[in-house]
Amino acid sequence: MPPKQSLSMAWLLQYLRPVKWRMVLLLFMLLISIALQLVNPQIVQRFIDQATGSGTVSSLLALAGLYLVVAVLNQLFTVALDYLGNDVAWRSTNRMRADLLKHTLRLDMRFHNRKTPGEMIERIDGDVTHMSNFFGMFIVQIVGSFVLLTGILGYMFVHSLPIAATMTAFTCLSIGVMFAIRNLGVKSSQEERQANASLFGLIEERISGIEDVQANGGVPRLMNRYHRAMRAVFRSGLKAWMLRVTPWNATVILFTIAVTAVLLISVRLYLHGEITLGTLFLFFQYTQMLNDPMEQLGNQLQEFQKAKSGMLRTRELLSSRSEIEDGVEEALPDGPLSVSFEQVSFSYNEEQQVLHEISFDLKPGERLGLVGRTGSGKSSISRLLLRLYNIDDGIIRIGGVDIRSLRLKALYRRVGMVTQDVQLFDGTLRDNLTLFNPNLSDEEVFETTDRLGLRPWIEAMPLGLDTRLTTGGASLSAGEAQLFALTRVFLTKPSLVILDEPSSRLDAATEAALQTAVDQLLERCTGIVIAHRLSTLDNVDKIMVLRQGRMIEFGARDALAQNPSSEFFRLLQSDRQEELA
Structure with a gap:
């Protein structure tokens, strides 16, 4: 994979292609959920208007029952959306983890001498985990937020131009502010990921050398280094978090101003008899709902900053090239080699x-x-x-x-x-002897171990070749x-x-x-x-x-x-x- 394509949209979307039909289902379910969210306030509006007017008990009960059904359906769709979104995220990012691992395993020993296993675990798993939201819910949430905004503003333009204008101004201003400072926390998020990678590298290094650490009284020094690494993680994490939530904080201030303006306009219209009490509630409810997509956009921008930092670190890893270039020659003489x-x-x-x-x-x-x-x-x-x-x-x-x-x-x-x-691996005795090669038969394994004097030890095992060994070979x-x-x-x-x-x-x-x-x-x-x-x-x-x-x-x-x-x-x-x- 050429480095220049590492962060391109085409490269990212290749991991979504295998789950494209799940993505389509996700979008379809999201549209239904948004429709249910828009319908429920209107049911409440009718209920209030009929309760304060000449509505019958049976009509009120029918509206209450309809509201309950819509609310339950909306909750079921919300749960299904969360499940399907996480399913899409894990399916797509697990393929990315596999590609990153394969790429890393092909890098030369000079690269691996500079990196600890703990750091590479954080690079391959931790960075990709922060990208999982992008693959699962980012696109869906962005689309859903704009659809919900369109539905709310469209309704308001039909029923009240002043309120619609106020909501539109708030929406445009909030989106503009969020996008203007969307990259504010990217660099800090990269530093946070690097601090975590250093911490995991320290832990892995010291655990692998636990005998030397304990035997030579190195535990206090190790704990001192651990506390320093944790302090770096805390400081970098706090800084990154504060910068990432800045767009959300800006929208909260703007939202407070917008709600106040909408309430003042709605009360004035009600006092002049231009709208009913139920419509007043509807305007207020839609104003509250307007905050949901804005908050989702703010959250997604935070996730995008974390995802972008992961993408940049992933690009850096993928751009690493092994100094060992593969040749083209396949043939070697038969028998022992000179x-x-x-x-x-x-x-x-x-x-x-x-x-x-x-x-x-x-x-x-x-x-x-x-x-x-x-x-x-x-x-x-x-x-x-x-x-x-x-x-x-x-x-x-x-x-x-x-x-x-x-x-x-x-x-x-x-x-x-x-x-x-x-090196022994977590697997059966057969797996460790054959290095997970399924083409080697038990007969070949037993013939070889018999020649080397290892067969009596294997036969003494509880399950023979099927006995499970633990990583490290302590047994x-x-x-x-x-x-x-x-x-x-x-x-x-x-x-x-x-x-x-x-x-x-x-x-x-x-x-x-x-x-x-x-x-x-x-x-x-x-x-x-x-x-x-x-x-x-x-x-x-x-x-x-x-x-x-x-x-x-x-x-x-x-x-x-x-x-x-x-x-x-x-x-x-x-x-x-x-x-x-």
Whole structure:
């Protein structure tokens, strides 16, 4: 979706097209409701005139019964309008939420590194919620208000020109004032939404790190930051509210003047015998009713200001473009894939270079072990292979194809990755193992978990694969979580696997079991293993040693391990001394 169309009426109306017939029904019901509102005061007028004149009891009872029926019908239509309006609003805005979420998920990691999940929840859900009124009731209420105004003023022009002129002047002046200052609170509403987004980001960030917060006595500092964020929300919200209600306050003052003028004119006409007591009541009632559409217009202008702030923030989000451009190439060679880095340099920001001119070749089916201190660039290489970031210089080829020319789907179909932290989702065990892929059968899942030693744990679950897991995976041990991740990769049948320190949190026994599973996985594909524990690299073919983003050593594992002058040899000696200690 081009950014220039993000806030266009055509873009907004596309979300109303699927509910257009509901909108038609909404407008039809609204016209009936307005007609009922206009009829009831006239019934009261006749009742008063007949009660003060020569009306019979039966006619008065008939009018009272008719008034009751009309009032009940009007109330039923009001309830139905509220229900249908909310239904239209949620149906249309839920599609917008889905589009925003899909767009956000396609943005690159640089964008997501700048945004907290809490802030993105507020951007995708909170901003759109403030737009829901626009999609459901804004158009209907605006149309309904003008129809009701037309009906009231039309009746008054027929029966009393002075009162009609007074009402028309009030209406035009009120509408003019409201539209003149309709954008008064838009900027403040944007600031209010941003303050809320910052608050949600703070809460999400601290809850996700609750262990560190509690263990290090960070609760008082957290509460201090929370109170400051809440103060910002309160201040921005108060300012935005005061500016949004300014149009409504202006109409209240004008309405008070209009009611006073209409009452004075009506009483004068009654005293001169030009109108009846019932007509006097009718004029007063219509004047009171005149405030309803004006108040609705004022409320809708407040909602429009909130909706417009949400639209502007939505446009800003939709205008964000991923730096990762999808390629067009679909084809990759069958079987294990080769990997080639040619003078690759990379940085997360301009201030610090992470990788410096890295070059190496990995043949199909070979296993590469990456070693180096924390921050040396090991994980960055894995992220670049998955195109989570763009490189600054150089070329990366997989299967002989420049990954920039590959479609991302084609890349992800053939490349799998096991990270240190395994994410589990709220769903069944089957859903978490297959990542919600319905095409994978239970037989395939059981065959894979049996090979990895995870099947006994699954069979011990109350409902087997149908057992529901909670988000975060608190019910799994570190070893089980890593086996989970390996199972996911196994089921995708990748041709290149990246293992990012898979045994970093495991004990020796669990690590040995996991290593057996890893060896099985790497039998049929090319592998890159990032490791702190050098024992996990016993079966790799080649070793790369990184230091401060530079490749200081690359070669066959056995040759480097037997060469006393190599960096890898020294790392092995240090590792063995630590184990003995």
